[in-house]
Amino acid sequence: MIYKFRVILDAEEDVFRDIAIEENDSLEDLHNAIVNAFGFDGMEMAAFYTCDDQWTQDQEIPLFDTGDNPGEGLTMADYILSSTFDRENTKIIYVYDFLNMWTFFVELAAIEEAEQGIAYPDLLFSHGILPLTAPDKEFDADSDDIYSDFEDDYDEEDFDMFEGDDSFNDYGFEENWN
Structure with missing residues (x-):
């Protein structure tokens, strides 16, 4: 069987490619097809992200194993298209080049x-x-809520913890040592 995908750039203007690929190919093969279809050089990191029907990002599927213990993490090459997609699971997010975030x-x-x-x-x-x-x-993110997790009852006095403590003044550096 052949899986036909529409790959849409997340942008205001319509930019997309339709790709047909074999069901036994991997997500890495789909990655390569996307890179070629959009004319990228293929030299950047990339990842797929599982998602729900509203495109809410979930689990990362990286191109290379980036885990703490090499060989333990699954990569794109480990995910076969026929095991990843079906008539109910049709969506996935793809990010190419983590610096530019295509x-x-x-x-x-x-x-x-x-x-x-x-x-x-x-x-x-x-x-x-x-x-x-x-x-x-x-x-x-709501700008008002972004710092709410960091709120506490500290005040300016808490940031002057070394004032009055002469043990930190004897390092031999002048005031403008650089």
Whole structure:
């Protein structure tokens, strides 16, 4: 069977690619197809993220094992498309280049029989031109709530903990030692 995906850049303008790929290929193969379809050089880190129907990001699936204990973490190569997607689980988020954060919404659009004479993965359709730089991201944190976890009853006196303590003055550095 062939899985047909629409890969949409998270941007205001419509930029997407439709990709057909074999069901026994891995997420790493899908990553490579996306890199080729959008014209990236493939030299940057990338990850897929599982998500729900509203695109709420969940579990990371990295290109390389980045865990503390090498070999313990699963990577894109460990996830076969037919085990990852089905008619109920059709969405996944893809991020390429963690410095620029190219973010894509990837959705399974169809599962069909393979066509004779077609080499997969196959770029089926291309719409829009990839911008020169990744679109800016806006995050939904409320500015009033962002520091609420750090509130306490400290005041300015708590930050002057070394005042009046001469044990910290004998390091031999002058006031402007640099």
